[in-house]
Amino acid sequence: MSTPATPLLQVRDIRKTYGARIGCTDVNFDLYPGEVIGIVGESGSGKSTLLNCLAGHLAPDAGEILFNTRADGLKDTLKMSEPERRMLGRTDWAFVHQNARDGLRMGVSAGGNVGERLMAVGARHYGNIREQAIDWLDRVEIAEDRVDDRPGAFSGGMQQRLQIARNLVTGPRLVFMDEPTGGLDVSVQARLLDLLRGLVREMGLSAIIVTHDLAVVRLLADRLMVMKSGHVVEAGLTDQVLDDPQHGYTQLLVSSVLQV
Amino acid sequence: MISVRNVAKTFTLHNQGGAVIPVMAGADLEVAPGECVALTGSSGAGKSTLMRMIYGNYLAASGSIIVGDVDVATAEPREILKLRRETLGYVSQFLRVVPRVATLNVVAEPMLAVGMERVAAEARARELLNRLRIPETLWELSPTTFSGGEQQRVNIARGFAHVFPAMLLDEPTASLDAANRATVLDLIHEAKARGAAIIGIFHDEEARARVADREIDVSRFTPRAA
Numbered sequence: 001m002s003t004p005a006t007p008l009l010q011v012r013d014i015r016k017t018y019g020a021r022i023g024c025t026d027v028n029f030d031l032y033p034g035e036v037i038g039i040v041g042e043s044g045s046g047k048s049t050l051l052n053c054l055a056g057h058l059a060p061d062a063g064e065i066l067f068n069t070r071a072d073g074l075k076d077t078l079k080m081s082e083p084e085r086r087m088l089g090r091t092d093w094a095f096v097h098q099n100a101r102d103g104l105r106m107g108v109s110a111g112g113n114v115g116e117r118l119m120a121v122g123a124r125h126y127g128n129i130r131e132q133a134i135d136w137l138d139r140v141e142i143a144e145d146r147v148d149d150r151p152g153a154f155s156g157g158m159q160q161r162l163q164i165a166r167n168l169v170t171g172p173r174l175v176f177m178d179e180p181t182g183g184l185d186v187s188v189q190a191r192l193l194d195l196l197r198g199l200v201r202e203m204g205l206s207a208i209i210v211t212h213d214l215a216v217v218r219l220l221a222d223r224l225m226v227m228k229s230g231h232v233v234e235a236g237l238t239d240q241v242l243d244d245p246q247h248g249y250t251q252l253l254v255s256s257v258l259q260v
Numbered sequence: 261m262i263s264v265r266n267v268a269k270t271f272t273l274h275n276q277g278g279a280v281i282p283v284m285a286g287a288d289l290e291v292a293p294g295e296c297v298a299l300t301g302s303s304g305a306g307k308s309t310l311m312r313m314i315y316g317n318y319l320a321a322s323g324s325i326i327v328g329d330v331d332v333a334t335a336e337p338r339e340i341l342k343l344r345r346e347t348l349g350y351v352s353q354f355l356r357v358v359p360r361v362a363t364l365n366v367v368a369e370p371m372l373a374v375g376m377e378r379v380a381a382e383a384r385a386r387e388l389l390n391r392l393r394i395p396e397t398l399w400e401l402s403p404t405t406f407s408g409g410e411q412q413r414v415n416i417a418r419g420f421a422h423v424f425p426a427m428l429l430d431e432p433t434a435s436l437d438a439a440n441r442a443t444v445l446d447l448i449h450e451a452k453a454r455g456a457a458i459i460g461i462f463h464d465e466e467a468r469a470r471v472a473d474r475e476i477d478v479s480r481f482t483p484r485a486a
Contacts, residue, residue: 032338190359197358201372219358223337237316237337244318248274255275 006068008033008174008206014063016053022230023049036200036207038221038238040214046230047210048178054208055095055176056085090120094167098179100159104151110137111147113166121170136165140195157188168199175207181216193219214257218242226250261426261457264289267323269309283309287481296448296458298472301479307461310478311428315350316340327426345373349424353431355403355415363414364399370422388417391443409435420447427451429460433467445470
């Protein structure tokens with residue numbers, strides 16, 4: 001596999017404050033195609049604020065987020081027009097919420113949830129849309145006979161897998177994930193991890209994953225950023241940061257994990 | 261192929277009064293293609309620490325660690341990831357994989373990661389699993405439920421799947437019976453024959469004598485109290 005020379009995303013000096021309080025500050029990193037970066041830290045460390053700034057859900061106070069667009073190369077997503085950014089959100093970007101209900105339309109069937117993303121990018125042939133929806137439900141291990149059920153009839157793990165199918169059906173290049181395995185049974189987590197790993201490799205996806213689960217980042221993320229009080233206190237190769245942490249907070253975090 | 265020069269390592273324990281523990285200083289080591297060098301020294305002397313630094317798993321405090329054309333001590337994470345994918349293999353003592361993934365896929369994965377076709381990768385995975393005597397009935401199961409010795413053999417199959425030009429082996433023959441131990445030694449000999457540079461830790465002295473061309477006692481890199 002060749003290593004592409006151009007980053008997919010370049011993040012420069014991102015800062016977001018809530019009044020006098022710091023949400024996140026001085027965040028800088030590059031993300032290359034096919035790379036998965038994990039963001040860990042305790043509750044309130046600013047990881048979700050950062051993710052929401054990156055994904056365009058929150059407006060940062062300062063900084064640049066350069067995305068390598070298909071049409072025009074590197075563009076600052078913070079300076080894009082609203083329709084342009086929304087288009088990105090429907091096509092090249094995807095956002096997997098911690099709570100699947102935030103990322104699904106609960107009044108629409110499972111097939112409709114997946115098909116809707118396709119229609120948003122111009123698909124109109126009902127037969128093709130349904131076929132693709134069924135194909136994606138199969139990839140996330142949801143049986144074909146559930147295609148017409150509403151997500152409310154699904155278990156939490158199935159809802160999360162449906163949310164992933166809805167997000168990935170349009171072939172995005174960058175996926176933002178906020179605690180994608182949070183609140184799920186461990187056996188379901190493992191299935192989801194396996195699924196995500198396979199999709200990352202097959203589709204060449206890049207992903208930014210916020211989680212507090214160090215076992216999840218060890219298996220999914222190539223690189224890791226550790227946040228505390230809005231600052232990135234340590235960053236590097238995932239296994240290096242976890243096995244030889246340099247910052248006091250990371251050492252505390254790693255040594256606090258309960259062994260099973 | 262692997263060149264370690266004047267490498268030092270310290271651990272700083274921020275949560276234990278900021279204690280700074282120097283564990284290695286002035287480590288020097290050269291391994292040529294086709295050569296196998298065994299690290300020796302008593303437990304705690306720093307064999308695994310040195311190996312982990314070469315793999316980029318531990319950060320070196322100073323010095324250089326050249327593998328191929330990359331200085332692991334100063335490289336960017338993605339350069340190290342590329343090195344690990346293409347050039348530098350590592351057989352650790354423990355198998356760490358996503359639960360639920362079939363053994364065959366676990367072994368095939370390093371080959372798929374460098375772009376090999378699935379059919380060819382699976383064929384090679386089958387060949388290795390056969391050689392290491394993992395019964396075919398287990399191939400579709402996740403190795404997380406296997407016995408210690410079986411996991412170790414899956415780990416070895418995975419480690420030798422891609423033809424790495426440089427390899428790090430941490431106790432590859434531990435917890436193996438005589439027949440499997442012989443197979444692993446054969447795999448190491450084959451890797452040497454095709455030009456791989458190998459650094460190994462072997463507590464099994466007989467195995468060490470059979471595959472290692474040289475021994476380096478890492479206790480000579482232990483910092484002396486001033």
